[in-house]
Amino acid sequence: MADALNFCPKAIADLLNYPCPEAPGTRAGNLYVACKLREAQVFQLPDCGQLLDRTKPRPEVPGLLLKPAFPVMALEYTAQRAAWEQGAYTAVPCPKRIALAWEWQDDLPDELRAWHRSDLSPGVVVAAIFLNGNTGKWLLGSIAAHIAYDAEWQHREDQSAFRESAIESGRISRAIVKHKTIPLSMVTLSPETITLGLQHYGSAEVVIDHLQADMMDEVNAYVDLCVALACKNVSTEIHPAPERLNRQRSKAGKMPLKGFHVLKIAGGATLPGSGLADGREGPRSHLRRGHIRRLGPDRITWVNSTIVGGRGHVDKVYQL
Numbered sequence: 001m002a003d004a005l006n007f008c009p010k011a012i013a014d015l016l017n018y019p020c021p022e023a024p025g026t027r028a029g030n031l032y033v034a035c036k037l038r039e040a041q042v043f044q045l046p047d048c049g050q051l052l053d054r055t056k057p058r059p060e061v062p063g064l065l066l067k068p069a070f071p072v073m074a075l076e077y078t079a080q081r082a083a084w085e086q087g088a089y090t091a092v093p094c095p096k097r098i099a100l101a102w103e104w105q106d107d108l109p110d111e112l113r114a115w116h117r118s119d120l121s122p123g124v125v126v127a128a129i130f131l132n133g134n135t136g137k138w139l140l141g142s143i144a145a146h147i148a149y150d151a152e153w154q155h156r157e158d159q160s161a162f163r164e165s166a167i168e169s170g171r172i173s174r175a176i177v178k179h180k181t182i183p184l185s186m187v188t189l190s191p192e193t194i195t196l197g198l199q200h201y202g203s204a205e206v207v208i209d210h211l212q213a214d215m216m217d218e219v220n221a222y223v224d225l226c227v228a229l230a231c232k233n234v235s236t237e238i239h240p241a242p243e244r245l246n247r248q249r250s251k252a253g254k255m256p257l258k259g260f261h262v263l264k265i266a267g268g269a270t271l272p273g274s275g276l277a278d279g280r281e282g283p284r285s286h287l288r289r290g291h292i293r294r295l296g297p298d299r300i301t302w303v304n305s306t307i308v309g310g311r312g313h314v315d316k317v318y319q320l
Contacts, residue, residue, distance in 0.1 A: 004239065005044055007076045007098050007138075009255040011129050012037045014138035020192075028111035029189035033127060033140050036102050040074035042260040043236075049077040049099060049221025051228045051263070055173040059227055060180060063151040066124050066226045068101050075099040075221050076260070093133035099218035100127045104146060108187070115188035123148040125187055128218040141214040142190040142197075153180040162209035171216075184219070186211070233266040233306045 015034040020026045045051065079097050104123050108116060128141035155178070166172040188194065197207040228234050238261050246256040288306050 004241075004257065004260055005076045005078070005096075006257050007096055007131075008037050008040065008042060008074055008258055011098055011131075011138040012255060015129075015140060018137075018139075023190070023192040025111045025115070025188075025191035026193060028109040029191075030140055032109050032112070033100060033129065033189065036072050036100060037074060037098075037129075040072040040100065040102075040258075041070040042258045043073060043075045043225060044260045044262050045075050045077040045221060045225065047078050047080055049075060049079075049097070049217060049224065051221075051224035054220060054224075055175065057176045057179040058181070058223065060153045060182075061227060061230065063123070063147060063149040063182065065230055066147055066223065067149060068103055068124055069229060072100070072102040073222075074258075075101070075218075075225060077221065079217070094130040095133050096131040097218065098129040098138075099221045100129055101125065101222050112188055112191065115191045115194075117185060120146055120185060120187075121148045121150060123151070124222075126215065126219050126222045127187075127189065128215040130214075140189055141211075141218075142188070142193040143211045143215065144187040144189055145215055145219050146185040146187050147182060147219075148185070151182050153182050155180055160205065160209050162212055166213075166216075182223075228263060231306050235264050235266070236261045237264050 012034045015030040015037070018027070018030050020030070076096075076098055079095055101124055104120060104125050106120070123146055125144045125146050127144035129138060130141070131138050163172065163177070167174050167177065194207065194211070197210065198204060201207055201210075229236070238259055240259040241257045249256055
């Protein structure tokens with residue numbers, strides 16, 4: 001039985017009570033995201049939100065595959081295993097994290113509308129919410145990433161100081177830098193923080209690097225989940241919130257706990273804490289991409305994407 005992380009109730013409370021009397025944009029962003037968190041279906045991921053081996057190229061899946069399984073999804077996970085405190089882009093440890101994803105509805109509050117592009121196409125937005133290890137308070141990242149459903153994968157020609165730092169720290173594998181990535185657009189959630197960053201660093205490029213560092217892991221965790229859910233031998237199992245405990249919490253004026261989803265591999269066990277990439281028995285589990293298999297001169301089949309290796313797998317084959 002998986003143990004609930006229950007990050008969302010505390011994160012909602014902290015965002016609603018975050019003191020920012022002279023930052024109306026940040027206040028509006030916190031309230032907006034707190035409302036999304038209330039609506040979210042919770043998924044519990046392994047440490048660092050890592051389901052797939054990130055040293056390998058990301059499968060170039062259609063943008064529409066990144067459409068959320070629910071209108072709002074909150075991915076809860078710890079960040080204990082990997083330590084990137086040495087880098088210039090990690091100011092404080094953040095041992096607990098939430099990747100919040102929702103379908104773009106162009107419903108930002110008025111205080112934030114002037115800070116985002118008005119031509120964003122249908123897509124998904126991913127925001128980073130993290131526990132500040134020094135203060136014990138949950139904070140919202142200054143920006144969220146918008147991924148359009150019609151986005152096309154492309155090579156990145158630019159190289160930034162952040163990417164070089166991420167490669168040196170092991171956060172990004174140098175082997176995959178030259179592969180294609182899916183483009184992102186920014187959605188501003190804390191304009192005052194961005195303004196302060198520009199005043200402090202004096203360079204928009206440096207500020208963008210720091211903003212990317214804040215949301216990079218959450219975007220990766222969300223894309224990992226979408227790719228895993230597209231595999232035919234991966235399903236979800238829901239763990240409902242305890243009704244009796246929630247009744248007690250309601251009487252005490254506390255926010256109720258949420259039920260949560262975990263992933264299962266066909267023929268294997270539920271994977272709430274070990275992850276699809278953690279195969280401790282045999283080879284590391286990995287994604288086998290969908291591909292055509294030729295069985296004879298006039299006979300071909302399509303093999304759907306599947307998770308293989310580790311503990312058990314099912315390889316489904318379909319006739320075209």
